[in-house]
Amino acid sequence: MRETTTPGKQESRDGAQAVGVSLGGLPYRPAHSAETAPVVLRLDKVGVSYGNVPAVNDVSMDIYKNRITALIGPSGCGKSSILRCLNRMNDLIHSARVTGSVYLDGVDINSDAVDPVQVRRHVGMVFQKPNPFPMSVRENVAFGPKRQGTSGRGPLNDIVEKALRSAALWDEVADKMAQSGTALSGGQQQRLCIARVLAVRPEIILMDEPCSALDPVATLKIEDLMRELARDYTIVIVTHNMQQAARVSDYTAFMLASEHGVNGQLIEYGATNEIFTNPKDKRTEDYITGRFG
Amino acid sequence: MATSQQAIPPIGMLGRSVMTRRRGALLELGAEWFIRSTGLLTIVLLVGILILLARQGLRLFIELDYPVGRFFTYGNAITDNTTDPKEFKFGVMPPLVATFWVTVMTLVFAIPLGLMTAAFISEIAHPRVRLLIKSAAELLAGVPTIIFAFVGLALVVPRVNDYFGWGAGGLSGLTAGFVVSFVAVPLIISISDDAMQAVPVDYKENAYALGCNKLQAIWCVIMPAAISGIAAAVMLGMARAIGETMIVVILAGGNSSLPHDPTESMRPMTATIAAGFGNASEQSLVRPALYMTGAILFLLTFATTLIADTILERQRKRFGR
């Protein structure tokens, strides 16, 4: 499987322009007027409901390659629900129903022709609570590549080391490769989970409040790491820490629910500095100036 | 805003790769359907048991012309190898009544023992004692019933005979019920302990705040709150007693006529099947009659378990666990 997907990936990685060209014919109006990066994910009227209760609806936005996009808003506004639409994680919740379309490089990932497992290989996810597998550090990182057919000690070791280096964890765990991943500290566990995702070489990484269970020092490390990773990856992060969004993201989407957990909506989406310095919507302004939420 | 136009972007490399089929995807789909089918297997098994027993049992009335009324009312259950329906002396009533007596005797001993032990380990004793007793009860539940029967035969039966002279040399429904109660007790303890543990702590604390002592809290607050779990525990203990075979085969005495009180020698349904089935010839009416008895036994335990589970479900809904 790797063999078939790798060339395409390298092409799009090495020459971001390649995708840009293929998209170039369309008249995009980016969120930031100076944006030149291609769109990798387009949300078109996306909504999620649980049972008969609509959690969030009518979210339309573009996500740009190699940029960090932050989804902010008070808890219960549907940020996580939207994030989970981007790699079909909502499939796992029995009562969840997703409407609208999410285009990944031109393909609606909700269509029948698409295999959710393939989507998740390209769109990885890091969760709120660090969830390392109860196996060694090395096995944790090698798990994904192994299941996708990579075998042999040599290649696997290379992948593991590269992923751990990219996740800025290598120096800390190089001598603990055989130790259980669950024995690491919280921040290390979260970076291990990031390394685990990097090892399957996705294009996009979704992060669902990745720092909410961590202390400030570990949080800063993860934020630095995100800036580092944005050179190679597209990152979408959900956070309810506004400072974090301001510090790390290029784009910010502000979401709000009419009441807790019902009818969440996208209020405003734009370049982060514009949202934070010059919000167009009164509700956004209220939120970022701390008047509620 | 970024979303002013709705044009669908053209499909790129990434998009194409998302639409390709994974290697082994079909195989995985097959495996998943196989796994699903094993879930249905349990239903097939349960329904299969009933259908097959009924099929084999109803032959008695349909093919072999044994009168239905005689089967249900005749006062004896002799399993001799006759092929003549007029000569066959089998009624399901005596085994049914014997099962009833043994079950009643079991519950007479098992309910007080089980509930008092459950109250002790759940509310009075130290949690460590609770773990210890629960483990002991589990070991008790694991002892093969044939060994219980053997020990009962060596220890209980002579004493019953010496002091009371019941049944056939101490072998009686009461003796069997007494020994069966030690099989039913672990089940009753385990389930009613779970039920009492599930009662929210505030109930107890409120009772203490109102000036109750511990006994009052247990008797007036915890037991009533856990009553459905306790009832279910008793029902399941009852199902266990109805289905118990080896103790009853060895200790109940084996008299095939209708018992009038629990101190008589008797032969419950399980014992009738166990004792008669092996010796029955293929052509005789014995096997269909015993299949029919088995089907009735199945329905009895099925109904008991079903009621117990309905009660438990209500309790779970009430306390959310």
Next chain:
Amino acid sequence: MTALTVRSSRNQRLDWLQRIVFSLTFLATVVVCVPVAIVAVYVISHGASAISWEFLFSGPARAGREGGFFPVIVLTMYALLLVMAFAVPVGVLCAVYLAEYARPGRLLRLINLTIINLAGVPSIVYGLFGVALFFDVIHTKQALWVASATLAMQALAIVITSSREALLAITPGIREGSLALGVSKLRTTFFIALPQAFPGIITGSLLAVSRAAGETAPILVVGAIAATNVSLRPDAIINDRPQMLSYELYYRITEGLGLADERKWGLALVLLGIVLVLNVSALLLRIKIQSMGYEKRN
């Protein structure tokens, strides 16, 4: 102030009542626990003298009055292995369905109810079903396999329940972590969930097999044979009727004065030994799992 220190007569009566009732519950607990000791002590004290190298490892002579019960022990072990081979794969797959695949709804409720009922079906009814299915419908002649399959059907409910509990006890985040790497659900189940649930599955399987080892009624109905003078032939494991320790014990108890009491208790001791070893190892394994979970939470 005095109202707090002076005990009313009603309160005193209540205290006495409480003391009496608590003593009674303690007594009941003792009465429940004592049989475990009595059974163990009685069986050991009466049976230990019969246990010898010959009793365990040689064939019977003079219809079991002399010699040993080696064939019975071997065939019992063999039958238990078959029970495991039949019940564990099916039971675990069913548990996987229930814990990983089934969607909450009427079907799941129905299957859960079915499993509870399967656990409650009397063993003798399983025996009748086994005979009807394998001898009358399928027309097989391999009685030992039929007996094992019958015991396995009975063991199924225990294996399913304990495996399902073990699977449901896994932190759900771990599954999501694997799925988010683009690992399929089936692979996640087999490489993440099942290894995690493994100790719990083993516990359930041990319990189920120990139950099967002590079960006598189904074997009785399927048609077992007691040890005769024939010593163990290699092909017995395929062709023979089942010889099980539990049945052997039943046969020896009811055959009358055929066998010295000591040898009967010896048989009971071997059976109890096998069952208790299986049971206690399951118990210890579970206590270990529980304490591990406790450490993890803290």
